[in-house]
Amino acid sequence: MFASPIHRTAAHAFLFSVAFALCVFTNFPWILWVAKVGHGADKEYQPQAWMHGSQVYMARTTQEVSPETMSDGKYWEYFGGYSGSNHSLPTWVPDVADAAPLFTWENKTGVVTLTYVPSLRRFVMVVGTPTNPSGVGSMEGTFDTYFLESTAITGPFRMVTYLKEFGPQAYFANIPSK
Numbered sequence: 555m556f557a558s559p560i561h562r563t564a565a566h567a568f569l570f571s572v573a574f575a576l577c578v579f580t581n582f583p584w585i586l587w588v589a590k591v592g593h594g595a596d597k598e599y600q601p602q603a604w605m606h607g608s609q610v611y612m613a614r615t616t617q618e619v620s621p622e623t624m625s626d627g628k629y630w631e632y633f634g635g636y637s638g639s640n641h642s643l644p645t646w647v648p649d650v651a652d653a654a655p656l657f658t659w660e661n662k663t664g665v666v667t668l669t670y671v672p673s674l675r676r677f678v679m680v681v682g683t684p685t686n687p688s689g690v691g692s693m694e695g696t697f698d699t700y701f702l703e704s705t706a707i708t709g710p711f712r713m714v715t716y717l718k719e720f721g722p723q724a725y726f727a728n729i730p731s732k
Contacts, residue, residue: 588624589614589707591656591679593663600660606684607663609655612708614646633708644708656709664697667728668707676703679711680727685719697724 593607600608612633615623623629634647635654647653664683671678679702685695696719702711720727 588619589668591666591668593666593681594655596655605664605682606661608660609658610663610666610679610681611653612656613650613653636708644706657711662698665726667726669729669731670707671729671731674703676705677707678703678714678729680729682720682724682727694723696720696722699724699727 589612591610591612594609594611595607596609613630614633616629616631617623631646631648632650632653633656634645634652637643637645662683663681666679666681668677668679670676680699681702682697682699684697698716698718699720700716701714703714704711
């Protein structure tokens, strides 16, 4: 949905991009916002392709969901890291250039989906990443697919399983919520 270059400040001179594509509609009736996850890269040497990256990022709506809030970037904010005495309180920032990754795994992120599974009381993240290390021709060949879980939408996430070379072009693996 939003896939544009992010210009960092002088402290972050490298130009990087984050591709937010899929929305996670929460299954909580008391939460009226929508979150979406995407992958990106923040270093020049890391792959930056629509299928390949090194970090996973999150955005969420700031107001109740409507066609206007879904399609206008001014109604979105971005995960900015953690604060608090034990670094467990998620913070949200209005500028995507100040976004912090949910996690980093160099050259091992790609298309990412996130689903809340009520029966598990967990958020399950599925990441598909091409096995081609250069990112060039990344649609060809097999993809590694891995599953992570967390009790909170912003993590921390724990690896559940890693499926090496799961399948050819397995790039949008996901778990339905119902």
